[in-house]
Amino acid sequence: MSFDLYVARSSWLHTLDPRVKLLFVVLSTVLLLTLTNLYLFLAILALYHLIIFSAGIPVSRVRWAWRVILPPTILIPLLWPLFYQEGGPVLLHWGPFRVSAMSWWEGVAMAARLDALAFAFFTWLFSTDQTSLVRGFVRLGLPFEWGLMLTIALRYVPTFYGAFVTISEAQAARGLVIPRRNLVKRIRAYLPILVAMIISALRTSDKLATAMESRALGLQGVKRTCLRDIRFRPTDYIYTTLLVAVFSVLFILRFQFSFGTHLLRLF
Amino acid sequence: MSAVVIVENLHYAYPPFRSGGEPLPVLKGVNLRIGQGEFVAIMGPTGAGKTTLCLALNGIVPHSMGGVMRGNVLVAGLNTKEHRVADLAQRVGLVFQDAESQLFNMTVEDEVAFGPESLGLDRQEIGERVEWALQAVRMEDFRRRPPFQLSGGQKQRVAIAAILAMRPQVLVLDEPTAGLDPIGKHEVFAVVRELKENLGVTIVLVEQDSERIAEFAERVVVLNEGRLVLDDEPRRVFAQVERMHTIGLAVPQVSELAHRLNVRLGTDYAFITLGDAFAALNERSPTFLEAGRSGRANLSPPLRKGSAGKKDCEDPSSAQPCIVVKDLWYHYENEAPALVDIDLDVADGDYVAVIGQNGSGKTTLVKHFNGLLKPTRGQVTVEGQDTRRIAVGELSQQVGYVFQNPDHQIFAPTTREEIAFGPRNLGLNAGEVEARVEEALSFFDLRACAEVPPAILGYGLRRKVTLASVVAMRPRILVLDEPTNGLDWRSAMELMGLLAHLQAAGHTIILITHDMRLAARYAARSLVLHNGRVLLYEDTHQVFAQQEVLRQSYLSPPQITQLAQSLVPCGLSGRSLTVDEFCAEYLSP
Numbered sequence: 001m002s003f004d005l006y007v008a009r010s011s012w013l014h015t016l017d018p019r020v021k022l023l024f025v026v027l028s029t030v031l032l033l034t035l036t037n038l039y040l041f042l043a044i045l046a047l048y049h050l051i052i053f054s055a056g057i058p059v060s061r062v063r064w065a066w067r068v069i070l071p072p073t074i075l076i077p078l079l080w081p082l083f084y085q086e087g088g089p090v091l092l093h094w095g096p097f098r099v100s101a102m103s104w105w106e107g108v109a110m111a112a113r114l115d116a117l118a119f120a121f122f123t124w125l126f127s128t129d130q131t132s133l134v135r136g137f138v139r140l141g142l143p144f145e146w147g148l149m150l151t152i153a154l155r156y157v158p159t160f161y162g163a164f165v166t167i168s169e170a171q172a173a174r175g176l177v178i179p180r181r182n183l184v185k186r187i188r189a190y191l192p193i194l195v196a197m198i199i200s201a202l203r204t205s206d207k208l209a210t211a212m213e214s215r216a217l218g219l220q221g222v223k224r225t226c227l228r229d230i231r232f233r234p235t236d237y238i239y240t241t242l243l244v245a246v247f248s249v250l251f252i253l254r255f256q257f258s259f260g261t262h263l264l265r266l267f
Numbered sequence: 268m269s270a271v272v273i274v275e276n277l278h279y280a281y282p283p284f285r286s287g288g289e290p291l292p293v294l295k296g297v298n299l300r301i302g303q304g305e306f307v308a309i310m311g312p313t314g315a316g317k318t319t320l321c322l323a324l325n326g327i328v329p330h331s332m333g334g335v336m337r338g339n340v341l342v343a344g345l346n347t348k349e350h351r352v353a354d355l356a357q358r359v360g361l362v363f364q365d366a367e368s369q370l371f372n373m374t375v376e377d378e379v380a381f382g383p384e385s386l387g388l389d390r391q392e393i394g395e396r397v398e399w400a401l402q403a404v405r406m407e408d409f410r411r412r413p414p415f416q417l418s419g420g421q422k423q424r425v426a427i428a429a430i431l432a433m434r435p436q437v438l439v440l441d442e443p444t445a446g447l448d449p450i451g452k453h454e455v456f457a458v459v460r461e462l463k464e465n466l467g468v469t470i471v472l473v474e475q476d477s478e479r480i481a482e483f484a485e486r487v488v489v490l491n492e493g494r495l496v497l498d499d500e501p502r503r504v505f506a507q508v509e510r511m512h513t514i515g516l517a518v519p520q521v522s523e524l525a526h527r528l529n530v531r532l533g534t535d536y537a538f539i540t541l542g543d544a545f546a547a548l549n550e551r552s553p554t555f556l557e558a559g560r561s562g563r564a565n566l567s568p569p570l571r572k573g574s575a576g577k578k579d580c581e582d583p584s585s586a587q588p589c590i591v592v593k594d595l596w597y598h599y600e601n602e603a604p605a606l607v608d609i610d611l612d613v614a615d616g617d618y619v620a621v622i623g624q625n626g627s628g629k630t631t632l633v634k635h636f637n638g639l640l641k642p643t644r645g646q647v648t649v650e651g652q653d654t655r656r657i658a659v660g661e662l663s664q665q666v667g668y669v670f671q672n673p674d675h676q677i678f679a680p681t682t683r684e685e686i687a688f689g690p691r692n693l694g695l696n697a698g699e700v701e702a703r704v705e706e707a708l709s710f711f712d713l714r715a716c717a718e719v720p721p722a723i724l725g726y727g728l729r730r731k732v733t734l735a736s737v738v739a740m741r742p743r744i745l746v747l748d749e750p751t752n753g754l755d756w757r758s759a760m761e762l763m764g765l766l767a768h769l770q771a772a773g774h775t776i777i778l779i780t781h782d783m784r785l786a787a788r789y790a791a792r793s794l795v796l797h798n799g800r801v802l803l804y805e806d807t808h809q810v811f812a813q814q815e816v817l818r819q820s821y822l823s824p825p826q827i828t829q830l831a832q833s834l835v836p837c838g839l840s841g842r843s844l845t846v847d848e849f850c851a852e853y854l855s856p
Binding site: 004008129130131151152154155156158159163166167169170171172173174175176177191192193195196199200203204207208209210211212213214215216217218219220222223224225226227228229 | 322325327331351352353354356357360361363365367368369371372373374376377380381382383384385386387388389390393394397411413415429430433634637639658659660663664666667668670672674675676677678679688689692693722736737740
């Protein structure tokens with residue numbers, strides 16, 4: 001069990017500076033949140049798939065990503081019309097609920113926007129290992145200690161998950177049964193697991209602090225260096241320029257000409 | 268030889284648990300000088316102050332721990348009082364027992380680079396050091412792998428490399444192989460020896476395994492109750508068998524044998540390795556043969572009687588099996604099968620040792636006995652019930668499972684509450700729960716800490732609390748996953764004695780262990796697993812007689828059995844599993 005989505009390859013996308021990819025994610029997010037056109041959402045989603053596949057990410061990984069975002073993709077178009085009742089022909093009328101064609105399409109667009117957003121992040125996370133990810137943040141000004149904290153948090157996810165499984169098993173072997181239905185009882189039954197988790201996490205963090213100190217962390221008067229520092233290479237500049245150019249055009253279209261603000265009409 | 272480590276009259280007390288309490292003295296006047304390039308092993312029972320001494324060598328004691336320190340520690344000329352831990356890191360490197368908490372990076376390379384990066388070295392220098400350190404521990408092919416996915420032995424090697432990369436003159440290792448399987452232990456010891464021999468690194472190694480110490484160390488320092496009680500070459504230290512046992516420590520089996528023979532025969536043997544013992548006893552063989560030949564015919568019967576006592580009630584043909592495993596296969600998700608076509612019975616009241624390397628399927632197999640895992644294919648029946656049709660909670664009445672790490676179980680505010688948890692889950696009434704807790708407290712001699720939070724007890728006591736809390740549920744079958752891990756010799760023997768008591772009272776014991784001496788001494792039957800298959804499952808004497816088969820799974824019999832086997836040409840049966848059995852055979856007519 002790990003939160004590491006990284007797929008080890010050496011494609012153009014993988015070798016890109018993590019800061020360029022971060023810029024891509026930020027710009028994509030802003031753009032997607034300002035657009036409202038369904039066709040654009042679908043086009044962007046398709047483009048992200050092209051990028052992901054061109055970086056050699058296997059189909060199985062993309063299928064996994066779709067499985068993760070499938071529930072909201074289905075639920076949003078179903079629930080959207082119940083809360084936002086737009087005009088247009090009424091498709092369904094039931095009690096206080098009125099489902100109009102417009103509101104249904106809007107739900108579909110919302111789902112497509114969410115999927116496109118998710119894939120912007122997947123593009124980044126599939127192609128960036130956690131070390132570069134954190135180093136990217138640090139180079140953008142995040143203090144090293146914060147970066148280290150983030151690395152350690154990511155690093156210990158599988159460890160703590162493993163401890164959780166083992167502790168649950170150890171308590172189950174002592175006859176602990178977690179009740180299925182009653183929520184209060186359920187929370188109480190989890191106490192022996194949670195308390196043991198906390199105690200063992202405290203022990204680990206205590207040892208971790210000693211171990212880091214033994215590795216000269218916090219040496220006075222010395223500026224920390226870095227074995228694999230990230231550096232902007234010519235290709236990184238090219239991609240950054242490209243990225244900025246494309247997004248500038250899109251933003252100008254969006255804000256000067258209201259391009260992509262109509263739900264179902266492009267022009 | 269110039270001293271690289273000088274410890275002068277070191278006193279240290281940890282800060283008290285509760286504010287206003289008394290400081291807890293651990294070191295009470297330690298004097299120690301270690302020369303450049305020496306290989307010193309530190310032994311001592313739990314609580315003797317071994318870890319504290321290690322921490323004092325790189326300044327964590329007292330800088331990060333607080334507490335009260337008197338005396339001086341000088342490492343490579345630096346007084347630890349005057350220098351911070353991070354400064355000392357370039358002089359003395361510390362490798363800890365727990366690999367999981369000292370490997371905190373995403374990749375092996377980042378892990379090893381971390382120290383040099385903290386030292387502010389330039390990139391090229393860091394690159395060279397990482398390369399060199401990884402080669403020194405032979406882990407250069409694992410550069411991009413996340414450390415937590417490695418095996419136990421590999422993790423410790425990475426931890427050693429991470430320290431080496433800071434180029435310390437002294438390498439201090441605090442029980443680096445506790446909890447590793449035999450292969451992992453071997454890997455780590457081989458690397459440590461190379462560091463000393465090829466690179467001249469001074470090694471200070473805390474270790475419980477006296478047989479390894481005898482093989483590797485030039486000097487043994489014994490700590491007891493915060494004081495240095497023995498400091499000599501291994502041969503002289505291990506000759507003091509009774510003294511070591513009084514302190515609570517083990518000596519190599521051959522040293523114990525030498526001691527027994529000296530007492531009985533008036534010899535002056537001082538064996539510390541298998542080679543020593545073989546050379547001496549092999550030489551003596553002619554007289555032994557003469558004396559022995561005639562008596563040889565009736566040598567075996569007393570021996571068999573001796574061991575039959577252990578097995579009276581365990582003849583598998585006479586007892587009902589309490590666990591039946593049929594065609595068992597088990598797959599973890601998306602992985603090669605962890606168990607392959609396992610067929611076996613465990614007889615009621617039997618004592619079975621489960622041995623094999625990590626990843627051989629030991630834990631996976633025994634987790635089927637209490638239903639934590641359900642067969643992918645095949646069937647497991649416990650006391651006549653199919654484990655697939657019964658919940659873990661219900662099975663816990665029949666099968667008690669003591670997990671490897673006591674801290675994966677301890678949660679209650681008092682020891683009494685901890686023990687009461689299981690019986691309460693069984694739905695027993697308050698009076699019965701009370702009675703069982705009282706019984707367990709007395710049986711495990713835990714009354715003194717009944718009202719104390721178990722989490723703050725020492726490791727040995729925590730281990731006992733977890734065992735007590737499982738036994739209080741009165742399961743017929745007890746499964747224990749490496750229960751003696753991290754215990755000193757005396758505590759391990761005490762624990763094994765308690766298990767033997769439980770078996771005598773009718774419990775079935777299933778013991779996973781990496782300590783072949785324990786399997787040999789206590790288990791009537793041994794089960795050898797290798798790559799998810801049963802390699803051997805028979806009488807322990809038969810199992811350890813099959814060296815060739817054992818070798819397939821990188822296991823070897825206990826030292827004393829190896830000695831007996833090598834002396835077969837001299838007329839010994841080669842079946843001895845313990846020093847007792849060896850002496851009985853060797854000394855009878």
